Amino acid sequence: MKIGIICGSHRSNSQSGKVARYIENALLTQGLCDATWLYDLGGNPLPLWDESIWEGDEQWQQILTPLSQQLKSCDGLVVVCPEWHGMAPAGLKNFFLMWTAGGELAHKPALIVTVSTADGGSFPIAELRMSSYKNSRICYLPEHLIIRNVDTVFNEDPAQNKPDAQEYFDDRLAYCLAMLKEYALAFRQIRASGKASLETYTSGM
Numbered sequence: 001m002k003i004g005i006i007c008g009s010h011r012s013n014s015q016s017g018k019v020a021r022y023i024e025n026a027l028l029t030q031g032l033c034d035a036t037w038l039y040d041l042g043g044n045p046l047p048l049w050d051e052s053i054w055e056g057d058e059q060w061q062q063i064l065t066p067l068s069q070q071l072k073s074c075d076g077l078v079v080v081c082p083e084w085h086g087m088a089p090a091g092l093k094n095f096f097l098m099w100t101a102g103g104e105l106a107h108k109p110a111l112i113v114t115v116s117t118a119d120g121g122s123f124p125i126a127e128l129r130m131s132s133y134k135n136s137r138i139c140y141l142p143e144h145l146i147i148r149n150v151d152t153v154f155n156e157d158p159a160q161n162k163p164d165a166q167e168y169f170d171d172r173l174a175y176c177l178a179m180l181k182e183y184a185l186a187f188r189q190i191r192a193s194g195k196a197s198l199e200t201y202t203s204g205m
Contacts (some may be wrong), residue, residue: 001033001184004074007040008081008092009115014042015150016115020080022154023113026173032181037070041091049097064098071104076184077138078177081124082115088124088132096132100202106137107196109183111176112144121146134204137196141183143176145169 005024009016017040024036046063053060071077081088099105112128114121125144132138147153152162153169190196 001181002035002037002074003027003033003180003184004037004039004071004077006077006079006092006095007038007042008079008089008095010041010045010089010091012042014082015117016080016082017042019113019115019147019150019154020078023078023080023173023177027177030174030177032177033075037074039067039070041089041095045091046094046098049094053098068099068102068104071099072102074108075188076108076180077105077110078113078180079110079128080113080115081128083120083122083124086120086123088127093132096136096138100135101198103137103198106198107139107187107191109141109180109187110138111141111180113147113176114144115147115150117150119148121148135202137198137204139183139187141176141179143179145172145176 005020005027007014007017007020020038020040024038027033027036053064079092081092096105112125114124125146129140133140147169149162149165152160153166155161158166
């Protein structure tokens with residue numbers, strides 16, 4: 001079992017990165033998977049999508065092939081997304097444009113975790129559920145997690161965490177990650193069935 005974590009913030013030293021690293025550690029310490037892969041857009045920004053990807057452009061292949069191999073080896077994903085100006089970051093939306101006919105994300109469960117320094121975080125959930133699945137075929141869990149006032153939780157120094165909030169989010173995160181594991185196990189059968197081929201319909205409707 002391998003779970004990928006995508007940090008959707010393309011800021012360096014972001015709160016989303018902090019949460020993504022905490023989630024990676026939780027997955028491993030709770031024994032929910034055998035391996036993880038954390039891809040942080042803050043340190044690995046992708047160029048803007050262009051149609052040369054379809055033409056097998058060598059520069060694009062050098063960038064995307066290692067990422068494609070990692071994504072294909074994942075059984076499930078966690079997408080950590082900050083709310084910027086009421087939206088998902090442009091870099092994260094650009095990330096989803098890269099994965100279509102190759103099936104890197106197709107029919108794999110994903111948990112959305114959004115991050116807000118105040119009491120926001122709901123708009124990116126609606127945006128990702130509405131627009132990022134169509135051609136990628138990623139399957140978002142009905143559960144999601146909104147980390148509000150993120151500067152008060154998931155800090156390395158426990159003294160910087162608000163105890164009640166930290167306890168709540170730890171419990172809720174454990175629940176969501178356990179659900180992700182069960183979905184990941186179940187979706188293996190879907191992909192192995194041969195019914196989920198992308199060859200007939202490469203694009204969603």
